[in-house]
Amino acid sequence: MPLPPAAPRKPLHTRRVTCQGYERADGLWDIEGHITDEKHYAFDNEWRGTIQPGQFLHEMWVRLTVDDTLTVRAVEVATDNAPFAHCPAILPNFQRLVGLRIAAGWTSAVKQRLGRTEGCTHLVELLGPVATTAFQTLAPVLSARRRGGAGGPPPVLNTCHVMASDGPVVQRWYPEHYTGPSEEKPEDDGLA
Template sequence: MLADLIKDLSRIHTRDIRMSTFPHDNSQVIVKGELIDTRYIRIFDITGKVLEPGTIHHIRLFCRITPDPLRIVEVFADMPVIPMEECRTTLDRVPLLTGLEIKPGFTRKVSEIMGGTRGCTHLATLTKAMAQEIVHGWLTEKRRNPAPLPDNLENIKEKGFLMDSCRMWKKDGPKIQALKQAVLARKKNNPDK
């Protein structure tokens, strides 16, 4: 088993991506993402230069998110640690994320804005990874208080990014079935609604 093969080995590199969501005004949230690459061994770069162990990348992205539609309305990024000073020039692509909706196609749009030679692959990776935290963080904030059960499945605003997002949320999956049962039970117990 692979887990057994590495149990006595020392790491040579790690990538940590951490994300957090914070409440803001008017049903908005602020989502912070952080990518940290750490090298644990001494290496030789492509030019033969010796590079010592340590943090290679530390990149942070902050997005203010508004609902209806779920989208980025303000964005800021910085790069506290980078391998080359020129890396910071790629931050010019970050403002182009403003207005981007969190919906199917988000990662493709991020690639168009900051992927490849247009930007930084690490910042693009962080931005793409943040899509799920944006959705989960916003839903968590939204569900801080109980909400009424919808009259039917068509009235669920979140279904656009929940339906078919995974096996549990597929159209005939357990989450949708449970929701259907809850709606039917509500109608049975409250026939006037």
């Protein structure tokens, strides 16, 4: 159900975040994020002159190449539009993500490497949805591979309340990993 109707208003700012996941031919995965900020009015910028509606104040990209363990193997970043001429100067710092694993503590680890003056606020923010997209991209494929092969817990196990190991979804989809109470089935008395 959508939000209820809003009070009369006018648009001032639009931020768009788009993320896509790709399976590569070499067995790795590319996860790309794109962030844009647009004002719905013209304003002056010291570096770029007047920025018109429809022109992006911010337009930035990130590509993380990860392996099956969600470990970052390569990073590409780009700044197409920014409010200051020297914004792109920080882009080399994003190589600090190489070797980092997308897992619990990801956000904290990213901020340790790229927080405050060590990174770009917009690209660091974009890494959150990129990480989620990585998980959403890999989890179903890797889970299907496990079901057809070696086993092991599904990557979604215990990642949210729906995927709790003692919950009904895990009991139905991954019964071998279910940890909740067992339901005793009535004995077959042969009368059915």
